[in-house]
Amino acid sequence: MGDYVPLLSALVALLLGLAAGKAWERYKLHEGRWIDRRKARQSPHYIQGLNFLANNQIDHAIEELGQAAHVDAEAAEIHMILGNLYREKGQVGRAIEIHQRVLQRPRLTKLEHTYGLLCLGVDFRRAGFVDRAREAFAEVLRLDPSNEHALLNLQRLHEDQRQWDEAYRIRQHLVQEEVRGAEDRHQEIQAFLENELGLEAVKRQDTTAAIRSFERAIERAPSVLPPYLHLGDVQHRLGQVAAAVATWERFIDAAPDRAYLAFDRLSAAYTALGDPYRFEALCRRLMQTQPQDWRARVALGRHLAAHGASSAAFDVLLSALRNNPHALSVHQVIWETLMQLDLDRARVRRYMEQSQNAVFYRDPHICLRCRYRSDELLWRCPHCHEWNSFVEDRLSPAKERDEVAT
Secondary structure, eight states: OGGGHHHHHHHHHHHHHHHHHHHHHHEEEETTEEEETTHHHHSHHHHHHHHHHHTTOHHHHHHHHHHHHHHOTTOHHHHHHHHHHHHHTTOHHHHHHHHHHHHTSTTOOHHHHHHHHHHHHHHHHHHTOHHHHHHHHHHHHHHOTTOHHHHHHHHHHHHHTTOHHHHHHHHHHHHHHOOTTOHHHHHHHHHHHHHHHHHHHHHTTOHHHHHHHHHHHHHHOTTOOHHHHHHHHHHHHTTOHHHHHHHHHHHHHHOGGGGGGGHHHHHHHHHHTTOTHHHHHHHHHHHHHOTTOHHHHHHHHHHHHHTTOHHHHHHHHHHHHHHOTTBHHHHHHHHHHHHHTTOOHHHHHHHHHHHTTOOOBOOOEEETTTOOEESSOOSBOTTTOOBSOEEEOOOOOOOOHHHHHO
């Protein structure tokens, strides 16, 4: 029996240690009294606040989480969440006040201190206090050098200030710290930053540096499109028209659905090379491979009308109208073509029948991340600052009258 006494003593000591650890995890001594750390999390207000937050009902979430914070005024994480919610409501001053109060508390854990500084830095950035935001994020990185959120916010801060070199340097650091699986996205963002560096070189009239940046961007992420356009622009200005055409044709091969961004460039370049009919062949190839491409039809219609083939242009434009009856740009080109045809009554009637159910609108684009809307394609969202997040928001084609009747 005596042989088991040491074993039993060790087992009892282990159990007591576990119990003490659990108690220490759950309770803390504050100003002479023990506080239950779980009290706030077990509050129905805390659970309900999280439910409202998940459903994006910010006002209700603030109300419930505020009640939970009263249950345990020392629950730092709840106060930090409340500050973030006030920031999302636009009450940035209140968010700053809450986060500063949290950071003034004694005996914050390193994690709480780091997250509080991060929240405060985002507050300052939203309020436009660039220097104070930069200082807050730098302090976060001093405590946690690989903190991804601080690095991302610093990168966006530099992007907002058009400090592309600094933004690129931070993105390179993020690439080194990032877990596997996000390499493609990092390459894509670095390519966009390389493109911006190229544009800065263009402004300085340093064409060598500009070409180098655009070529590096294309090599890094062939799916990123602006560098093709800008590289071709530089080549065209240098008199390298054939090289510019080759670059813009590579752009179309990389993204046929965005080919319209290069149409005006290629039309002028083909004419400069003495081969304007090459543009017609390009448009017809796109129409064949992408039957729903209304923009290629509009471009071809403009091209044909400019070369005296107004009747053929009108037929092509009507086919564009069938694919996208709501785009105002289609109707504008048709009106111009009808004027060239002296408003032929039969053709006007065909146009009116084709478009009578259309609702005119500019070509809208929408950010997939924050739903920001724009009349033009943007490569970086001005609201959420995400790169390459816009897609075209298309209305459905108008139904034929017989389909409506049935």
